[in-house]
Amino acid sequence: MKSTDFNNEKINKNSIIPIYYQLAKIFERDILAGKMKPGDILPPEHEIASKYMISRMTVRRAISELIAAGLAYSQKGKGTFVARPRLDDNIAFELNDFYEEMQKRSMKPSARLLNVKIVRANATLAEKLQIPLETRCLYFSLVLSADNEPLVYDNKYVIYSKQKPILENELKDPSLSKLAAATSERFPIISRRVLHAATVREEEASILGVPLNSPVFMVEETIYDTDKKPVGWGKSIYRGDRYKLTSYNGWSLKDY
Amino acid sequence: MKSTDFNNEKINKNSIIPIYYQLAKIFERDILAGKMKPGDILPPEHEIASKYMISRMTVRRAISELIAAGLAYSQKGKGTFVARPRLDDNIAFELNDFYEEMQKRSMKPSARLLNVKIVRANATLAEKLQIPLETRCLYFSLVLSADNEPLVYDNKYVIYSKQKPILENELKDPSLSKLAAATSERFPIISRRVLHAATVREEEASILGVPLNSPVFMVEETIYDTDKKPVGWGKSIYRGDRYKLTSYNGWSLKDY
DNA sequence: CAGTGGTCTAGACCACCAT
């Protein structure tokens, strides 16, 4: 049996559906049905091309879809192989934009500014933002609510620049990256976030309206500019009874 | 000023670095430097091609790199545009494979099986696995440790199939998806995980060696087969003092 | 209508891999 005989499905060249997509779906079906198992080698590209009487570039486009979906991987000089399904690694939990998320759920989002002031960097802040002690920073804290129920408590710091005073307008948007862009001369392009498991302290509990020591997510966020210098830092507390982070981990092609 | 005049960088056609990558980098630099702002339109593909004296397919490959990196988006019949940077949405926190992660950190991973038995589904389990009450399921619990320090406490259930008795071998690998594959007739292809903020109960605290009510991550995992029927369900407790989930959210091309 | 991106072709040369 030659490797060209793996399947016998046909391609409709006049379909509205692109040939590369039809071909990718054929391989997806064979892989998910177990006709091709992890580690198996796919037929060479030129062979697939001649079998279906299509160009090799189209075959490559189909294979690139499989690779993007995690179903296959290529090795130069060797071949393309069926990937092993890995439902176990790289689980990505998503935390989406507060306003968009709440509107999707038909809830009314709102933000209440608790505090805005100029502070001087203490040891912690100086280290986080890599600035000298006592450097002036803009501090602000706020509460994000949905349908008047407080859900998130934010504390943020950005390096203060006299040249770019903060505008009333910008305080309405609690986004650290936008605030950093507005107050810094430099454009923020990278952020690093660390998700901690934590329990609420007294101040946070009263603001969020949850019992002391309730479980919460704490997200520590640092924003960097093009030179990888920090321009903003903050901590956000997410109520654990309201926030669940969900992850879907599939092993197939995206549908049209 | 024509749109071809956005930049004047040159391409080296004889470089080892692919043309499409050089071209993508040129656009990345212009975008990050602010020469092209979000919403700006890129020159038409045929124009870029003739400017650099390369083929349109190569230009398209470069643009597809930009799109994959989130720097641009295309609209059929209209053009390709610079995307707006969105550091705020879709933060993805990753939780990686236990064994690989520990080995990367030069720690010795180990798993200790606490319990394996056949149980009959109670109301919760019946609902989670969408099976009748009292259906027989395989239950097992285990502790994952690194350098003999317990880090994760796992409780898992899979639908029990007489046809496929569980093998000693498979119990050494705590992966729910592999266990489901081994015991079910159906191949698991999708998993859903939900990350909760929680505090440890007494049993969990003693197993993990942390104080009662310590903050932890609780991951609830459900595994589905090709027909989206659940084949396995489990809860994992991750020590909050040892686990931090990190997310980097960039806005640039991946480097070679 | 003219202009755009989306798809596809039939070639080509190269670097890498195994033998």
Added chain:
DNA sequence: TGGTGGTCTAGACCACTGG
């Protein structure tokens, strides 16, 4: 050395967009 995937070309036709 022969076979593989990676890159690239110079065309082509199409569907969609806007005026």
